[in-house]
Structure formats: C-alpha cells, structure tokens
Amino acid sequence: MTALFEHSPWVEERADARASSGDRHADLMAVMHEASPEEQLALIRAHPELAGKAAIDRTLTDASAAEQASAGLDRLTQGEFDQFHTLNAAYRERFGFPFIICVRLTDKAGILAAMERRLGNEREAEIAKALEQIGEIVRLRLEDQK
Incomplete structure (x- = not known):
C-alpha cells in the first residue's frame, strides 16, 4: 500500500487514533x-x-x-532539467522548503509556470499553498487505493 504522506506516517497514525468522520480525506486534512x-x-x-x-x-x-513520471519529469531535456534545477534552488532559498505541486494535475510547462509565479508569494501564502497541494496529492493517492 502506498504511503499517503511522504515520509510522514504520523498524519495517518493521528487520524487512526481518533473517531472517523466517515471521510478519510477530511480526517487526514484535519490532522x-x-x-x-x-x-x-x-x-x-x-x-x-x-x-x-x-x-x-x-x-x-x-x-x-x-x-x-506522469508529468514527464523523468523525460526532461537538458534545458528543462537546468530550468527545474534553477527554480528549485531559488524556491528553496526564498522559502526554506521544496516547491510542492500536485504534478498529476498539470504538466511540465504548468509546473514551471507555477514555480515562477509562486516565487513572488509571501512565505505564509506558500506554506498554505504547499499544504493545499499535499491535500490534492493525498486525495489522488486515496482514490488509487480504492
């Protein structure tokens, strides 16, 4: 079974320790x-x-x-790879964490555009956006388990 959260089993553990609302995604997002x-x-x-x-x-x-891979990130040209590397470094330098986006809902061009656009955000807005995107990733992973 796929872990729903990257290297963070505590979220599922805490959700499992409380009464279920009947909506697994909502329970996980609450935690x-x-x-x-x-x-x-x-x-x-x-x-x-x-x-x-x-x-x-x-x-x-x-x-x-x-x-x-679903977004083509395993098949980048050298130019695309360099662009991702540059944007990843700029994003991490600005915010202190990696850029998070639900890649299954976009493509390479959309990801790069979002990275460039979101570099202009305030840190608190990016934390909120990252958590929102983690929620989308988890939603899709839950659907895959059905």
Whole structure:
C-alpha cells in the first residue's frame, strides 16, 4: 500500500487514533491542519524536489516517482532539467522548503509556470499553498487505493 504522506506516517497514525468522520480525506486534512507549524513545515520538507537529486539517484518513493513520471519529469531535456534545477534552488532559498505541486494535475510547462509565479508569494501564502497541494496529492493517492 502506498504511503499517503511522504515520509510522514504520523498524519495517518493521528487520524487512526481518533473517531472517523466517515471521510478519510477530511480526517487526514484535519490532522494536517491541526498540526503545529513546525510539524507542518516538517511535512512539507519531507517532499522531494521536482526533478531533483532524489529523482536522479532513484531514491524517490514509488508514489513520487510515478507521479513525477506522469508529468514527464523523468523525460526532461537538458534545458528543462537546468530550468527545474534553477527554480528549485531559488524556491528553496526564498522559502526554506521544496516547491510542492500536485504534478498529476498539470504538466511540465504548468509546473514551471507555477514555480515562477509562486516565487513572488509571501512565505505564509506558500506554506498554505504547499499544504493545499499535499491535500490534492493525498486525495489522488486515496482514490488509487480504492
């Protein structure tokens, strides 16, 4: 079974420890949003950079590898790879965590455009956006388990 959250089993564990609302996604999102700011940042930081080192050395989780491949991130030209590398570095420098987007809902061009656009956001807005995108990733992973 695919882990729903990247290297963060505590979210599912906490959701399992409380009464279910009957909506697994909502229960998981409640845990994520009730987590401390430090826990939320750790959750965001547990995600790999897109087309980054983990993709190259093949240390992505199976789910992340499949998701990145679905957006073509495993088939980048050298120019595209360089663009991802530059934007990843700029994003991490500005915000202190990796860029998060639900890659299954977009493509390479959409991801690059979002990275460029979101570099202009304030840090708190990017934390909120990253958590929103994690929610989308989890929603799709839950649907895959059905």
